[in-house]
Amino acid sequence: TARPRIFSGVKPTGHLTLGNYLGALRRWVEEDQYRADALFCVVDLHALTVEHDPARVRRLTRQAATLFLAAGLDPAHCTLFVQSHVDEHARLSYLMECTAADGEMRRMIQYKEKVARESARGRSVRLSLLTYPALMAADILAYGTNEVPVGDDQTQHVELTRDLARRFNQRYGPVFTVPRATPPPVAARVMDLQDPLSKMGKSHAEGRGIVYLLDETDVVRKKIMRAVTDSGSDVRYDREERPGVSNLLDVLAACTGGKPEVLAEEYTSYGALKGAVAEAVVEVLRPLRARHAELSADPGYVDGVLRAGAERARALARPRVDAAYAAVGL
Numbered sequence: 001t002a003r004p005r006i007f008s009g010v011k012p013t014g015h016l017t018l019g020n021y022l023g024a025l026r027r028w029v030e031e032d033q034y035r036a037d038a039l040f041c042v043v044d045l046h047a048l049t050v051e052h053d054p055a056r057v058r059r060l061t062r063q064a065a066t067l068f069l070a071a072g073l074d075p076a077h078c079t080l081f082v083q084s085h086v087d088e089h090a091r092l093s094y095l096m097e098c099t100a101a102d103g104e105m106r107r108m109i110q111y112k113e114k115v116a117r118e119s120a121r122g123r124s125v126r127l128s129l130l131t132y133p134a135l136m137a138a139d140i141l142a143y144g145t146n147e148v149p150v151g152d153d154q155t156q157h158v159e160l161t162r163d164l165a166r167r168f169n170q171r172y173g174p175v176f177t178v179p180r181a182t183p184p185p186v187a188a189r190v191m192d193l194q195d196p197l198s199k200m201g202k203s204h205a206e207g208r209g210i211v212y213l214l215d216e217t218d219v220v221r222k223k224i225m226r227a228v229t230d231s232g233s234d235v236r237y238d239r240e241e242r243p244g245v246s247n248l249l250d251v252l253a254a255c256t257g258g259k260p261e262v263l264a265e266e267y268t269s270y271g272a273l274k275g276a277v278a279e280a281v282v283e284v285l286r287p288l289r290a291r292h293a294e295l296s297a298d299p300g301y302v303d304g305v306l307r308a309g310a311e312r313a314r315a316l317a318r319p320r321v322d323a324a325y326a327a328v329g330l
């Protein structure tokens with residue numbers, strides 16, 4: 001049987017976080033690139049859905065691609081590229097907008113949350129923020145993707161992608177593969193260390209509760225030692241009643257390969273738990289930071305990888321997107 005096709009991506013809207021690593025990148029590296037035909041993409045078009053600074057987007061795009069490589073994605077085993085280098089994403093996105101209903105876009109939780117955030121700051125909302133899931137559907141469907149390994153913050157968008165694929169196929173004929181989300185078993189959602197009820201998101205305001213992959217070691221330690229814990233003092237794994245401590249246990253479990261419920265029994269104080277989490281995270285990030293520094297010194301290499309990746313991606317997407325255009329009568 002053919003290997004499954006996988007597509008996943010990261011938006012260059014901020015520096016990559018521990019959440020991106022534990023929730024996405026690490027599994028791409030350790031499993032997906034070897035067992036599947038995997039495409040990993042810096043989805044830069046998605047970074048334009050909110051106010052952006054052109055130079056910063058360009059810099060963050062390169063940094064994300066460099067971190068993909070630093071984390072261990074191997075261009076001999078997977079395809080690495082930048083979304084805007086492959087026109088098929090934007091081309092297919094329009095057909096997805098013509099397949100989706102206005103109402104189902106407006107129901108997306110992330111859209112509602114971001115609208116609330118932007119309007120609280122007195123900012124207007126770009127139309128592309130609403131249509132974002134159409135572009136995301138295009139990203140996935142252009143490649144005949146079978147599996148989308150994403151954190152559970154993205155499952156609603158993948159559900160919508162499935163609906164759009166089925167709807168399109170029903171209306172115009174079988175063009176698209178219906179993909180499925182494959183959430184990671186642990187650390188599906190790393191929460192902000194200062195606000196364990198909201199996820200650790202790279203595009204959130206620069207925060208003390210967010211660990212960035214390129215943070216200095218002592219900064220990582222400090223952020224973890226200052227994590228908000230819960231009232232009470234016993235270490236118990238209970239995401240409802242003890243969100244702060246449970247988040248730390250999830251991170252520790254993800255870093256060490258243990259089970260959060262079991263790890264909880266090994267610690268009798270919050271301080272000891274935090275110390276263990278800090279060391280585990282520092283150890284996970286150490287090789288990644290070192291490799292990032294090496295790769296940053298060789299921009300030509302990174303460029304070459306992205307160029308070859310875009311070429312392969314284009315060759316894969318073109319026939320399917322052409323078929324979709326033909327199917328709708330164009």
Ligand code: ADP
Nearest residue numbers: 010011019020023024150151188189190200202
């Ligand atoms: P962000 O929300 O940080 O901007 P993206 O939307 O670019 O991240 O998502 C990139 C990948 O990282 C997705 O697979 C997403 O599910 C995952 N991810 C992002 N934040 C977290 C988190 N806090 N915990 C787990 N996974 C996350």
